[in-house]
Amino acid sequence: MPLDPTDDPLQTPVQFVRGVGPARAELLAKLNLLTVDDLLLNLPRDVLDLTRVVSVFELKPDELQTVSGIVVDRDAKETAKGMTIVAVLLQSDGGFVRGVWFNQSYMLQWFAVGQRVLFTGKPKFSMRRWEFSKPRVQWLSEDEGDGATGIDILPRYGLTEGLQQYEMRRVMRNVVEDFAPLVPEYLPESFRERARVPAIGPALTQVHLPRTLDEYEAGRHRILFDDLLEFQIGVALRRRVWKQESRATPLPSSAKIDARIRRLFSFRFTAGQDHAVSEIVADLARDQAMHRLLQADVGAGKTAVAVYAMLVAIAAGTQAVLMAPTEILAQQHWQTIDALLSQSRVERRLLTGQLTVAQRRDTLAAIASGEVQLIIGTQAVIQEAVTFHSLGLAIIDEQHKFGVQQRAKFSASDASPHVLVMTATPIPRSLCLTQFGDLDLTLMNELPPGRQRIVTSRIGSRAAARKAWDFVKQGLREGRQAYVVCPRVEEDASLPIGVDAVASAESVYRTLSTGELKE
Structure with missing residues (x-):
């Protein structure tokens, strides 16, 4: 705004x-x-919904609940074994409730007699009094939560x-x-x-x-x-500029070219692949640079569609490049495509950071002269040292791993190639159009015969999590493998309160090795 x-x-x-x-x-x-x-x-x-605050007389043991009260006493004691116990006593609805913290003496400074606070946790009834162990605390002003103001919904800010x-x-x-x-x-x-x-x-x-x-x-x-x-307006403006300014060499196909390309494949394309090919071929035939996202599950045949598109570009007399995010994926693409084109006359090279100096020099010279028609590589293909003779099509695999700047390096080059980006990440259509709104979208939902469909599920409860781990354990017993992806490698004690819930590989390994997967 x-x-x-x-x-x-x-x-x-x-x-x-x-x-x-x-x-x-x-x-x-x-x-x-x-x-x-x-x-x-x-x-x-x-x-904070104060309508869910319960009276001290309504508390139930071991259930997550919130009570409101006034601080009437606070103290810290040290046990014979050297443990510090901080206790805060609240008066609530004519009754009393206590919050206790162990070896957290700093908590005492946060409380003062007369303060209005909320305790959230799972209470226990101990020594004729309700007690919260290490409750979550919310400090209120004098007029918040007293029932007199009629304010029951309290925003919480950073x-x-x-x-x-x-x-x-x-x-x-x-x-x-x-x-x-x-x-x-x-x-x-x-x-x-x-x-x-x-x-x-x-x-x-x-x-x-x-x-x-x-x-x-x-x-x-x-x-x-x-x-x-505001974001979508920006995307629309960027898209309009792209459409107006991004000119490319038309790469027309024909029935003859289509037949020659399809003869290289040992299988028939699915309806989804044919649909994707038709949209891409139509884009390539225009003098306006293609800017398309191809989304499909693993195993749906994106690579075959990409090869088809590259061969159309090569048939039109230009070069085509496929950029992968990692050396391993680039090698996999190279092995697949090199085998597929073994009976063709298409000159092809692999360009990654693992080439020797001599190999790299020879490959760069062949790309610059136009001798090489099809290039597969990593980000090495967009380095300043790489000069294409006539780049007609650039394909980027797993585009979200590169980012806009790297993708734009192709578009900003003198060649102004057509650009096709691919992803196997299961992105809902609405989110896809939001995140990649400057791209035309092609979805391939059909899998080739014999391919197992990928199932993506969200685990939203402990019961569902137990079922998921049961599924994993059954697969392991059958000799299969499983992996868990975590947002962090190590636990970090310096993170703010609440961020500790973000799993690390270390914590997940420890939990699984002593719990779900102990056997």
Whole structure:
């Protein structure tokens, strides 16, 4: 949502917002919140639903619950064995509940008598009192969670040291009350009705000062809608520039060329492959550079389609290149395609970082002279030292592993080749068009005969996870293999609270070797 006129009140520095001032403005600057506009578009990371807070008299043992109360006592004791126990006593609805932390003496400084806080955890009834062990704590302001204000939904924002949630909520309340009505609406009412989104001013109020969860979701939907709309407009403009400026040599095919190419394959193309070929061939015949994404599961036959497209380009008198993200994948493509073209006269070379100096020099010279018609390689094919004689088609495998800049190096070259990018990643159509909106899309859903369909599943519960591991164990007993991909290799104790839930290879290995796969 662009808001940048020079005299726009939304560009007011945050220190002039009611209740902020210079000191708090410095804290907000650490969160990159510098103007009123920044604050208004600073979405909560989530919300706290106080309607789910239970009375101390409604607590049940070993169930995840939240209670609200006032701190009436706090202390820290050291046991005979040197263990420190921090205890905080809350008065809640005429009863009492205690939170305890072991060997976490620093927790004591966070509590003061008279504070209103929330404890979330699985309580136990001990010594005639409910007790939470290491509960999750939410500090509230005096008027939050007391039942008198009617405010039951509390947004929670990203913070920095020295800034509390209730302080951040107070700042957000002030900025919304004073500035949200000044935000100009740029979407016509008819458009908003079709998109089912509220006006921007009310949406900002709903997301930061929600009265219900539905209000919060509606406001959040509008803000995210604006972000996606702005992104899509940018993609559309980039696509239009591409269509207008990216000219390429037409690479027409014919029935004769089609027959010659198909004779090289020992199998008939599936209907999905034929459909993909027809769309690609139509693009290649134009003087406007092709910019197409081919998406299909592993085993659906993308490589065959890619080879067909490269042979069309070669038949038209130009060169074709296939770029893979890794040396291993480039070698696999080379072995497959070299064997497929063993009976053809197509000159082909593999260009990777593993070539000797002499081999690389010879390969580069052959590419520059036009002697080599088909090139397979890694990112080595887009280095400055590589000069194509007449590049007509560039194919990029697993395009999301390269990024836009590397893909654009082909498009920015003097050759202005047609570009086909491929992926086996199962991306929903809507997401695919969002992420790769500057590409025309071809989907191949049909597998060749005898190929096993790839099943992708999301595990959303512990019961489902147990079934998944049972499936893995059964496969291992049958002599098959399984692998687990983790976002991190090692555990990192320096990560913020909450990030520790992101699995590392070390933690998963330890868990599996002592638990699910112990046998």
